[in-house]
Amino acid sequence: MCNKNGVEWSIRVSDGSSMALEPEHTHGVMRLWDRLTSLVVRFVMRVWMFLKKAWDLGVDDPRKFFHCLKVGVALMVVSLFYYMRPLYDGVGGSAIWAVMTVVVVFEYTVGGTLYKCLNRICATFLAGFLALGIHWIASHTGHQFEPYIMGISLFILASATTFSRFIPVVKARYDYGCTIFILTYSLVSVSGYRVDHLLHMAHERLSTIIIGTCLCIITSMVVFPVWAGLELHLLVPRNMDKLAKSLDCCVADYFGDGDEETKKSLQGYKCVLNSKASEESMANFARWEPAHWRFNFRHPWKNYLKIGASSRSCAYCIETLTSCLASKNQVPESIKNHLESACMNLSSSSSNVIRELATSVSTMTRSVKMNMAVKDMKNAVKELQNDLKSLSDLLIQPNDREEKNEPKDITIMPLLDVIPLVSFASLLIETASRIEENMMKAVEELAESAQFKQPEDEVKLKKNQTANKIVSDEENAIALQRV
């Protein structure tokens, strides 16, 4: 009967009209109290929800917790330079640069940390030497020209470097280096005008930056390392598996076998649609990483992006397939039954090929069962095409039937009723052709350039299966991770 947010209190009388109550003082206080408590409760609930979400995030992937601890430890260690007098006397007030380096450079993946470290060191060296050189030239032209020369060189270099950041290649690989280049150049050139011991300062800055970066690199590579390359290597086949699952569930749902579980797994293709950005950033970081796990330094990370793109092209098809689910009830059951087995066959053989490709990628082994799986898929396509061909027999025109005196209880099918099913089937065929043309080709390219192992005989085959098992166990362990 009371409106908590409102300004008016009213009692609804039995005849439907309402009677306004005079607001009283006690009521006002009570209301204020109510509001305050509800506000506090809501605030606490919100904070609680936020913390719970954050906690779940960490529980899903404990490596995130480890990362935070790693950052904390690295910062503690670097602040020792300040707390311990001997070290402090060694590098002096510049120790602050070491702290700064750790804060700015430490990233979640080893590749990310290396990218930032190497960019930082190279850019600092380059800019430092350039600034010292130009400072030397400027100081020989006379004191009154010095600020002009330094200012103009700063303007030109800063503008040019800023512009280079718009170039995609530079943006992807040297963006952080560009910032550090401008930063160091301006710091050195500007301080050069005031600080006398310029070389001493440059030496201190460089050495502290190197201390900071080394600490970061060691911490991120030794303590629970998260390799961007391995992440990418696991993400791509995991996405392919999701795609296979989606395809299966979509067809199962269409032919009426869909429960809640199916509907949930059906959404898997959306992960594939949205994973472009994370795949690209992982590939970018992976190229900085040294040899690890089974990857060489120059592992063809670009090919993973190609496989990702081919997965997305299949995902587009599946996205369109799912929109057919809305019209699944329009199609007469008899026609559905006519095509059901062929469609199910095609979807299961297609998803089988995808899974086979995913296993091949994740184990880095050429699959022995691949040719068989592809053959199955091609046969399933043919079978579905044949079933579609024979569909015309079911589409007998009304007047024909009467002429032929066929029993009336055979339902008459107008073409329009069949169209949703026909387009569903042809989308399935299109998906299969994309798997064959795009995905298989992309995986084949990766297999070529990464020199996937050849399973030669039964013994080797068995070995690989054990390897598969190990990898899939490993995958399961690491799998709980942001998409």
Next chain:
Amino acid sequence: MCNKNGVEWSIRVSDGSSMALEPEHTHGVMRLWDRLTSLVVRFVMRVWMFLKKAWDLGVDDPRKFFHCLKVGVALMVVSLFYYMRPLYDGVGGSAIWAVMTVVVVFEYTVGGTLYKCLNRICATFLAGFLALGIHWIASHTGHQFEPYIMGISLFILASATTFSRFIPVVKARYDYGCTIFILTYSLVSVSGYRVDHLLHMAHERLSTIIIGTCLCIITSMVVFPVWAGLELHLLVPRNMDKLAKSLDCCVADYFGDGDEETKKSLQGYKCVLNSKASEESMANFARWEPAHWRFNFRHPWKNYLKIGASSRSCAYCIETLTSCLASKNQVPESIKNHLESACMNLSSSSSNVIRELATSVSTMTRSVKMNMAVKDMKNAVKELQNDLKSLSDLLIQPNDREEKNEPKDITIMPLLDVIPLVSFASLLIETASRIEENMMKAVEELAESAQFKQPEDEVKLKKNQTANKIVSDEENAIALQRV
């Protein structure tokens, strides 16, 4: 006759065999010279191509040049603090922080700059006060405990802040602030143990950061500002126009009217597929921007993302449509002719609706022609469905024809030949339904929350058309820009 990269020289003799030449000393020198020149030429060519590409990038969007000049100017101005003695005496050695701030904080868009500036200032304040407070507490517990208290608090805060960066909301809005928070806290707490004039230092650091950020904000907002909000506002309808164009071209190409120009415009939907990341970053930056152009401070930028998502859902359909182009020649001409006009009609009316929606978004005006356009689209869908229904008449079975003694020159159509066209048509219908269900709804939501103008009468309508023209001129001017 000579293989430039090879190790062997040979002369092909007329009988087809080849005769090896004894490598001579002069040859070796010549070869080395050849290689060297070709290497230099290749290097110069590469650098030249790189520079040309960079130049084209700038010519395409001259605002990128302006941005670089702006950064240069801001850096020049801030380095005046060093070169001019009175200013130097004012803020002392900390002037370096002002330079640093400018380098790190200056972004391409106003929103990006504001995001970084506000994050930097707030995080510095917060971390500074916290560090001073904890330092005060620690200094009252006795000198020997101080490093432990400071170290442990640093560890806890750094770990917690690092973890918060994994939370999507924090990542999107306060990522930079988190870095600066850790940085400032560690700098102040670590220096606090050594530097005596802590408050003085904190004051200097804050004031120089404020000088740096103010300079950046003023430069980026006053001199040729690039507003992230306006960029997003232009990008979304431009993508919709590309989508409309793609749809038209796809259908035109299917029915044989495709020339080179059409094939090029057909690819427009790919921009839509890939624009998710840039839309999201623009929306993120736009929320920091003050009122500008026709946008309030709290303009509903999220709705633009929804429109973008709906555009992508149409783009998935169009992507699948384009794969039908491969099979366009399998369909018999007579069947094609039967559906051509209806398909063309549907595609032109659909793209008309998309264009109308795009105009409505870009002019922020409800369209008067919208209802008409949607009605046209719905009619076109019905027309196509009717044509599909009547398609069965063309699919007469062979034995029927013989019975009815129809002329033999009417070609007999098996159902299988028609399937590609049928699925093409049903994809077109699906596209239309997505436009109606997703895109129109998203634009309607934006129109509600951004309070689009109502065109009430003819006069107002005319005014709007002029406005449209102005906007489209403006768009053309700014249009040449990265996707």
